[in-house]
Amino acid sequence: MSAKNSKPKTKNSQDRRIWLLIGATALVAALFVPFSQLFLHVEYDYTLRTVALGGALLGVVSGVLGCFAVLRRQSLLGDALSHAALPGVAIAFLLVGRDLGLLLVGAGVTSWLGVYFIRLLTNTTRIKQDAAMGIVLAAWFAAGIALLVYIQARPDASQAGLDSFIFGQAAAIVERDVQLIAVVGAVSFVVLGLFWKEFKLITFDAEFAGASGFRVNLLNMLLSTLIVVAIVLGLQLAGVILMVGMLIASGIAARQWTNHLGQMVILSAVFGAFAGSTGAIVSAVDADIPTGPLIVVVAFLLVVTSLAFAPGRGLVWMLLRQRNDRRRFAAQTMLQDLYHYATDHGAADTAAPESFLFGVRGAAAKIGLQQLHARGQAQPRDGAWMLTSAGIEAAARDDRNNQLWSVYRQYADDLDLPSVAEDRQQEVTQVLPADAVARLERQLDRLRTAASDVTES
Amino acid sequence: MFQLEELIIQFLLNFVAREELNAFLRDPRNTATLVGALIAVCGALLGTFLLLRGMSLTSDAISHTVLLGIVVAFMVMSSLFGREPSLASVWLIIGAAAAGVATVVLTELIYRSGLVKQDAALGLAFPLLFALAVILVSRFVDDVHLDEDAVMVGEIGVTWANTNSHCLDQCETVTIAPDDARAELTRQCTNCRELGINPRDEKAEFTQICTNCGEYSPAQAWQAGFTRTEPALVFWPKSITVMAVLTLLTLFAVVLFYKELKLSTFDPTLAAALGFRPTLLHYGLMVLVSLVAVGAFDAVGSILVVAFFIIPPAAAYLLTDRLPRMLAYSALIGAAGAYAGYDLARGSFLGLVRVSDLLTGLNDLFGLDLVEQWDSSISASMVLMIFVFFMAAWVFSPKYGLVSTTVRRSNQRRSFDNQVVLGHIQHHQGIAAESDELAVSTLHGHFRWSPAKMERVLRRLQAHNLVQFEDDFISLTADGETHAHSFRQNQLTNETVVE
Numbered sequence: 001m002s003a004k005n006s007k008p009k010t011k012n013s014q015d016r017r018i019w020l021l022i023g024a025t026a027l028v029a030a031l032f033v034p035f036s037q038l039f040l041h042v043e044y045d046y047t048l049r050t051v052a053l054g055g056a057l058l059g060v061v062s063g064v065l066g067c068f069a070v071l072r073r074q075s076l077l078g079d080a081l082s083h084a085a086l087p088g089v090a091i092a093f094l095l096v097g098r099d100l101g102l103l104l105v106g107a108g109v110t111s112w113l114g115v116y117f118i119r120l121l122t123n124t125t126r127i128k129q130d131a132a133m134g135i136v137l138a139a140w141f142a143a144g145i146a147l148l149v150y151i152q153a154r155p156d157a158s159q160a161g162l163d164s165f166i167f168g169q170a171a172a173i174v175e176r177d178v179q180l181i182a183v184v185g186a187v188s189f190v191v192l193g194l195f196w197k198e199f200k201l202i203t204f205d206a207e208f209a210g211a212s213g214f215r216v217n218l219l220n221m222l223l224s225t226l227i228v229v230a231i232v233l234g235l236q237l238a239g240v241i242l243m244v245g246m247l248i249a250s251g252i253a254a255r256q257w258t259n260h261l262g263q264m265v266i267l268s269a270v271f272g273a274f275a276g277s278t279g280a281i282v283s284a285v286d287a288d289i290p291t292g293p294l295i296v297v298v299a300f301l302l303v304v305t306s307l308a309f310a311p312g313r314g315l316v317w318m319l320l321r322q323r324n325d326r327r328r329f330a331a332q333t334m335l336q337d338l339y340h341y342a343t344d345h346g347a348a349d350t351a352a353p354e355s356f357l358f359g360v361r362g363a364a365a366k367i368g369l370q371q372l373h374a375r376g377q378a379q380p381r382d383g384a385w386m387l388t389s390a391g392i393e394a395a396a397r398d399d400r401n402n403q404l405w406s407v408y409r410q411y412a413d414d415l416d417l418p419s420v421a422e423d424r425q426q427e428v429t430q431v432l433p434a435d436a437v438a439r440l441e442r443q444l445d446r447l448r449t450a451a452s453d454v455t456e457s
Numbered sequence: 458m459f460q461l462e463e464l465i466i467q468f469l470l471n472f473v474a475r476e477e478l479n480a481f482l483r484d485p486r487n488t489a490t491l492v493g494a495l496i497a498v499c500g501a502l503l504g505t506f507l508l509l510r511g512m513s514l515t516s517d518a519i520s521h522t523v524l525l526g527i528v529v530a531f532m533v534m535s536s537l538f539g540r541e542p543s544l545a546s547v548w549l550i551i552g553a554a555a556a557g558v559a560t561v562v563l564t565e566l567i568y569r570s571g572l573v574k575q576d577a578a579l580g581l582a583f584p585l586l587f588a589l590a591v592i593l594v595s596r597f598v599d600d601v602h603l604d605e606d607a608v609m610v611g612e613i614g615v616t617w618a619n620t621n622s623h624c625l626d627q628c629e630t631v632t633i634a635p636d637d638a639r640a641e642l643t644r645q646c647t648n649c650r651e652l653g654i655n656p657r658d659e660k661a662e663f664t665q666i667c668t669n670c671g672e673y674s675p676a677q678a679w680q681a682g683f684t685r686t687e688p689a690l691v692f693w694p695k696s697i698t699v700m701a702v703l704t705l706l707t708l709f710a711v712v713l714f715y716k717e718l719k720l721s722t723f724d725p726t727l728a729a730a731l732g733f734r735p736t737l738l739h740y741g742l743m744v745l746v747s748l749v750a751v752g753a754f755d756a757v758g759s760i761l762v763v764a765f766f767i768i769p770p771a772a773a774y775l776l777t778d779r780l781p782r783m784l785a786y787s788a789l790i791g792a793a794g795a796y797a798g799y800d801l802a803r804g805s806f807l808g809l810v811r812v813s814d815l816l817t818g819l820n821d822l823f824g825l826d827l828v829e830q831w832d833s834s835i836s837a838s839m840v841l842m843i844f845v846f847f848m849a850a851w852v853f854s855p856k857y858g859l860v861s862t863t864v865r866r867s868n869q870r871r872s873f874d875n876q877v878v879l880g881h882i883q884h885h886q887g888i889a890a891e892s893d894e895l896a897v898s899t900l901h902g903h904f905r906w907s908p909a910k911m912e913r914v915l916r917r918l919q920a921h922n923l924v925q926f927e928d929d930f931i932s933l934t935a936d937g938e939t940h941a942h943s944f945r946q947n948q949l950t951n952e953t954v955v956e
Binding site: 070073074075076078079094095121124125126127128130131132133134135137138139141142143145146147148149150153154167241242244245248249252256286288289290292293294296297300303307310313315 | 508511512513514516517521567570572573574576577579580581584585587588589591592595596761763764766767768770771774775802825827828830831832833834836837838840841843844847851857859862
């Protein structure tokens with residue numbers, strides 16, 4: 001049980017857990033296809049296949065890159081940058097017309113300018129990052145709206161669908177768009193792989209990275225550029241407002257399951273793919289349900305599940321642990337209370353009146369007595385509680401352990417005892433070596449005799 | 458609301474004639490600017506505190522999620538009462554405010570779990586609520602006045618047209634009953650649709666209905682030609698009333714709780730220790746932000762209202778260190794942006810440049826084919842003008858601006874150079890190595906400066922009559938001596954003070 005053995009063990013079991021989780025997610029996703037066909041009557045036509053594939057790919061790209069936004073506490077950067085992409089779409093349209101690739105390049109350029117502006121503003125003034133993001137978000141978006149309204153007033157009708165970038169329009173996605181997402185996503189993964197070590201370093205300890213001679217500013221901009229790429233790819237599907245949800249939700253969910261960056265990124269990619277594909281499939285149930293928002297809802301459900309059930313830090317486990325601790329503590333307290341009351345009032349099996357116990361300990365008394373009763377250590381007798389023989393034994397052991405610990409605290413130096421952390425939940429006789437325990441017990445006996453001498457005289 | 462408008466109108470009529478008031482309000486520009494300015498004042502009052510509390514983006518989140526409140530209230534209203542409420546209905550406003558507070562509560566819940574950072578919690582909460590709103594809108598609310606463009610952009614340009622009419626004189630309400638001579642009667646088939654038959658069919662049954670029966674307000678009656686004398690009417694835009702009420706409410710709240718807000722913003726711990734209930738203030742602020750967001754929703758749309766909350770306070774933050782001035786400046790910047798924004802939307806940038814000229818120039822320069830007529834969104838243009846003012850504040854602010862910072866830095870650099878050279882000369886005057894240390898031709902080497910820079914510094918020192926040259930040697934003048942001495946004194950006293 002020592003710390004040395006447990007560390008590699010938890011790492012192994014954690015690794016295994018991640019693979020299990022990935023497998024489970026893939027299984028649910030795979031089972032979801034026949035389920036949706038049978039019970040939701042979804043038809044897997046060309047459009048749905050394309051949209052689901054696009055959603056899954058996009059989930060992978062934004063899941064992977066979103067991890068870094070989450071870890072660097074820049075979650076809302078995604079929101080600012082997706083809004084900042086809008087004027088780029090409009091300008092690119094004005095200059096070259098409706099070509100998705102070029103529209104996205106335009107979007108990338110303005111949203112990258114947004115990143116640059118935020119950095120400049122926070123570096124040269126006392127405006128904080130959140131306000132700087134808000135400024136970029138509002139001003140760039142206003143420019144985008146102004147340009148879109150101007151474009152809509154044009155005589156030709158070719159502008160149709162530009163405002164689908166605001167809310168996202170999944171149905172407009174065609175096979176070429178999916179290819180584009182795949183290719184650009186692959187390129188950004190290659191860049192991510194090349195600079196993996198550097199990105200990891202600036203994410204967790206930027207000052208150390210700077211001191212070690214890495215070009216932190218340049219790397220920051222590169223990483224932000226990759227995040228911009230993820231956002232721009234997602235615009236058409238999710239729209240500028242919901243893109244931030246797609247970007248960070250799967251990263252936050254993945255963060256709950258692991259403490260390793262590599263595992264987090266892989267898990268986040270899987271979660272993203274899951275949310276993207278199932279969101280797209282569910283939205284096909286009814287033509288009125290928009291895809292982007294549904295993907296965000298699915299991703300949020302993943303987050304809630306992870307927050308609740310992630311091993312170790314999940315809320316459910318935390319609540320269970322708290323309840324157990326509370327019960328154990330109450331039982332221990334009541335055991336001692338009953339024992340001390342009884343020994344103070346005669347024999348160890350004297351019953352203590354319930355009103356007294358409740359008056360002293362309140363609600364904890366009820367929980368504690370229930371626990372003791374269940375364990376067979378205490379039993380009620382007309383409005384009072386008494387310890388059973390097993391209870392007396394346990395209480396005496398507990399009491400002696402406490403006294404030994406108290407002696408240890410006071411005389412550890414005098415008796416030349418080894419230094420251990422004081423943890424009264426453990427038996428001091430188990431923690432200390434045998435000869436030390438013997439010395440400790442002799443000291444306790446001496447103290448007792450001295451005390452009883454004083455009382456007698 | 459209606460009575461309030463009456464009161465305002467009665468008050469205004471003490472100063473202006475009715476016709477002038479009508480003409481003023483009927484001009485889209487006046488109404489748009491007025492509404493914009495009122496939003497700007499609300500935004501400035503609340504946004505300043507948000508900025509100082511580091512919560513600017515909360516206003517962004519809230520302005521998104523009020524949509525959910527509006528949609529839910531809308532659905533509840535139409536299913537319970539069977540009628541569609543108008544966007545200014547009190548219930549919608551309450552629903553929206555509740556959604557705004559729900560956003561903050563949800564964010565806090567996620568954050569309090571201790572598993573998610575604050576920014577990520579906000580980034581999770583509002584896309585979710587917004588996504589739910591979009592799903593509800595597209596799934597359940599079909600043919601209503603909740604279309605997405607209105608949500609995003611708003612319709613500040615037509616606020617002048619959405620009015621309540623108030624009658625002052627010659628008021629005559631008219632009720633047309635079916636037996637009235639003016640009633641227009643027509644026959645309608647009662648069972649055609651049921652039976653699926655043509656009205657010409659023999660089985661068709663008819664009933665007489667009145668198409669124009671009902672009550673007519675004085676304005677409607679005059680318009681329909683039922684009254685002979687023209688009533689004295691004032692057409693009052695509804696948005697002005699809504700925003701005016703919100704502005705008064707915000708102003709009242711900020712004035713009343715000024716001390717508490719100030720303290721809990723700058724020192725939350727002290728505020729809590731003194732018993733000022735910072736949490737209560739926090740939620741109060743959030744309720745106000747939600748109310749303003751939904752009030753402005755109709756005019757500028759849900760996203761651009763964020764600009765009014767964030768940009769003017771940020772500009773004011775660069776201009777002053779005093780809270781009251783910051784509040785005033787940001788209100789002024791917001792209002793000025795609203796005024797200038799209307800012009801920009803109609804194609805004129807501050808009356809200096811015409812946007813269409815710019816477009817022509819672009820077309821000529823790059824051979825583009827842009828439409829040269831510029832007519833764009835008014836609310837977006839207002840935001841752009843506010844942003845222009847922000848940039849001006851950033852560049853020209855006397856204390857924190859780019860220009861003044863650059864000038865200050867270069868002054869500091871110069872005076873530092875001067876001090877270093879004066880100190881060097883004073884240090885080495887009259888010692889054995891003097892000839893080596895104080896030779897003008899090799900002086901730059903001691904500072905590791907370029908000869909050109911050395912030359913510049915020396916010329917400056919000479920111009921101030923602090924140094925003198927003899928052959929190749931440099932020495933301090935009497936002035937220079939005092940200067941270097943007092944500098945050293947200062948250094949010493951400073952060091953003592955620090956110690």
